[in-house]
Amino acid sequence: MEELKNTIAGKFPKATFDETDGLQVVIDDAHWHDLALWLRDAKGFDYLIAVVGQDWPEAYGCVYYLTNTFTHVILSVKVTAASRENPMLHSVSDLWANANLNEREVYDFYGIIFINHPDMRHLYLRNDWVGYPLRKDYNDDPSVNPVPTENEEAIDTTVAYIEAPDGTVTKEERVVFAPEDFVVNIGPQHPATHGVLRFRTALDGEYIKKIDLYLGYVHRGMEKLCESLAYPQMLHFADRLDYLSAQQNRHCFCLCIEKAMGLKVPRRAQVIRVIMDELMRINSHLLFAGTFCMDLGATTMLFYTFREREKILDIFEKTCGARMTFHYNVIGGVAQDLHPDFVKDVKALIPDLHKALKEYHKLFTGNVITHQRMIGVGKLSKADAISYGISGPSGRASGWSNDIRKTHPYSIYSELDFDEVVRTDGDSFGRWMVRMDEILQSIKIIEQLIDKIPEGEICAPVPKVIKLPVGHWFQQVEASRGAIGFYIESDGGVNPVRVKINSTCFPLAGVVDHLTRGTKIADLITIGGSLDYIVPDIDR
Amino acid sequence: MKKNKGVTIQGMPYDEWKDNEYIESLVEELKANGTNVVVGFFDKLINWGRANSLWPLTFGTSCCAIEFIALGAARYDMARFGWEVARASPRQADYIMVSGTIAHRMAPVLRRLYDQMAEPKYVIATGGCAVSGGPFRKSYHVVQGVDQIIPVDVYIPGCPPRPEAMIYGVMQLQRKIMVEKFFGGANRKEKIQKFLDEHPADSHGD
Numbered sequence: 001m002e003e004l005k006n007t008i009a010g011k012f013p014k015a016t017f018d019e020t021d022g023l024q025v026v027i028d029d030a031h032w033h034d035l036a037l038w039l040r041d042a043k044g045f046d047y048l049i050a051v052v053g054q055d056w057p058e059a060y061g062c063v064y065y066l067t068n069t070f071t072h073v074i075l076s077v078k079v080t081a082a083s084r085e086n087p088m089l090h091s092v093s094d095l096w097a098n099a100n101l102n103e104r105e106v107y108d109f110y111g112i113i114f115i116n117h118p119d120m121r122h123l124y125l126r127n128d129w130v131g132y133p134l135r136k137d138y139n140d141d142p143s144v145n146p147v148p149t150e151n152e153e154a155i156d157t158t159v160a161y162i163e164a165p166d167g168t169v170t171k172e173e174r175v176v177f178a179p180e181d182f183v184v185n186i187g188p189q190h191p192a193t194h195g196v197l198r199f200r201t202a203l204d205g206e207y208i209k210k211i212d213l214y215l216g217y218v219h220r221g222m223e224k225l226c227e228s229l230a231y232p233q234m235l236h237f238a239d240r241l242d243y244l245s246a247q248q249n250r251h252c253f254c255l256c257i258e259k260a261m262g263l264k265v266p267r268r269a270q271v272i273r274v275i276m277d278e279l280m281r282i283n284s285h286l287l288f289a290g291t292f293c294m295d296l297g298a299t300t301m302l303f304y305t306f307r308e309r310e311k312i313l314d315i316f317e318k319t320c321g322a323r324m325t326f327h328y329n330v331i332g333g334v335a336q337d338l339h340p341d342f343v344k345d346v347k348a349l350i351p352d353l354h355k356a357l358k359e360y361h362k363l364f365t366g367n368v369i370t371h372q373r374m375i376g377v378g379k380l381s382k383a384d385a386i387s388y389g390i391s392g393p394s395g396r397a398s399g400w401s402n403d404i405r406k407t408h409p410y411s412i413y414s415e416l417d418f419d420e421v422v423r424t425d426g427d428s429f430g431r432w433m434v435r436m437d438e439i440l441q442s443i444k445i446i447e448q449l450i451d452k453i454p455e456g457e458i459c460a461p462v463p464k465v466i467k468l469p470v471g472h473w474f475q476q477v478e479a480s481r482g483a484i485g486f487y488i489e490s491d492g493g494v495n496p497v498r499v500k501i502n503s504t505c506f507p508l509a510g511v512v513d514h515l516t517r518g519t520k521i522a523d524l525i526t527i528g529g530s531l532d533y534i535v536p537d538i539d540r
Numbered sequence: 541m542k543k544n545k546g547v548t549i550q551g552m553p554y555d556e557w558k559d560n561e562y563i564e565s566l567v568e569e570l571k572a573n574g575t576n577v578v579v580g581f582f583d584k585l586i587n588w589g590r591a592n593s594l595w596p597l598t599f600g601t602s603c604c605a606i607e608f609i610a611l612g613a614a615r616y617d618m619a620r621f622g623w624e625v626a627r628a629s630p631r632q633a634d635y636i637m638v639s640g641t642i643a644h645r646m647a648p649v650l651r652r653l654y655d656q657m658a659e660p661k662y663v664i665a666t667g668g669c670a671v672s673g674g675p676f677r678k679s680y681h682v683v684q685g686v687d688q689i690i691p692v693d694v695y696i697p698g699c700p701p702r703p704e705a706m707i708y709g710v711m712q713l714q715r716k717i718m719v720e721k722f723f724g725g726a727n728r729k730e731k732i733q734k735f736l737d738e739h740p741a742d743s744h745g746d
Binding site: 133138220237 | 599600601602603605606607609610612613614615628640641643644645646647648649651652653675676678679680681682683688689699700702739740741
């Protein structure tokens, strides 16, 4: 780390450094693109984890979180725009593919224009939206942006801000769909999009030429809401993000706050959290199996997987008191102690799961139709998986070993014996198999812990009013669909200045266009289903 | 026929229902207009059929939708009540179960789906978000209850409501349908028309 810092300081004398939470390089916009290019090519920072837009009192800007997929070093770069009236930054969408959507998100929320970005359009909000909602001076009077009653006009063009060699920036119009393109609208209300996602799809006969993604149909503005809430109050948003990773999301949010407070969580709470996380992962993958098979026409499978899922929900319900939004992790530990039947119930569940998995494989995995619809469909190479930031089971199916439990072990994962499931197929079948095998690994983790839940406190003593010191923190946890990240910036008060939820499913939606080009429209269903995105997690 | 049996379905005792006053006031209101003997008989027959074969529109935006899937799976099995034929097309659906948050961008889409449904149609607002905006009520991009966009017949609170609560909610809708006038009575339609006049939308365009 020190060496990296010195090299950057030598090469970019204008850069300054901040070491609150890992190494952060602070640089002005003029040198940012050069630094990014150098970091990627010379230092191997090939994976862009997150782009956090921010409205600092002095300027608008972004924090980019980068990592090297071999050494797993995380580096953040803070870039500020020179002008506050007309904020502009240089785009890095030419270096990392997932920067494209991430920068559009920042443009949508903060109005920062990215120079040389190919597509500067609204992503979440409608084209007629007034203002930029995450700016501190945003006018949130409902009469400014009332509930719309008119449908949106579909616009087939976009704009790009291109910089000439002499430094002047000109606005150019770009074409998304040409007049001769045959555009079919899929969604937002469509059973196969797994929620309210909208694709405008250009077709050539039965083949897909291009997909244009529309988000925001369930954008709930969580990040802005967090800014007016105290830390314990805003935890519940984590459960409603990706509701099939409710435990992991909330675990991550709590870990981030605990890291900032320097709080040590009791051992018993840590063990309980890990068991709950793994049960949640099994629950999520079971639901994936059911809905994915249903998308492919194997409707019966849903009833088989829900049979096992209900058993897990019963276990959760006994301890947490809810079937879906558990609110179980709290700052410092967990909310309630385990139900007396917990150990017995979990032990009874494990043989049932083994039996059920055999049944699923017999019913579905070996089926000829299954093979024909999945093998070779939606192939994603390892390099593309990294560039698009596809973490989690979908990335591991492409041969990219990215499990946060292995690369940056949190809680007690470093003591546990489990394998990271990595396959090299990269197609829909690989993504299916990775998830099925991960259920086995989750069972293995639970088996190691279930007899060894230590006695003791379930929650560390926490002050009644929680204030974080001045600074910023970023924490990642392996959720069911990939790496969830929480970024918190505090000015020392009871409310955060900025909370950024680095969603797991956002990159998954971003890769759909890349994966489906040239495939048949029926494969869009297979590919979308195998990526297993959850729309409220994309939209936040 | 026993006196004071009240409106009930599936053998659930009358006293175990909540909101009985509401249904009774609805019955009184209808009775006040008088009933034709022949039409009244057909009303009963048709409403019995309609109430026991309600087809929902699959419409889920967030967490509640997963509980709606659970409602269709074996344990809660809504097929027992005749609701299992979830349609993907609004043209074939009898009621829309709004399960999940409705964001600003979604609002005109929801209104269009409602307008595309064939009469008679019903709306159930499922979960805190659909009822009032729920935990996201203060957000800049969330509609504070679907009753700002479309007329709602039954509200099911919860975040998300348990499948049992959803079953109860749809059963309440069944009761409401059973006391309705299918022929002649314009009572319900007038109310809906009044709502739609007060909440105009350009959702027939495109």
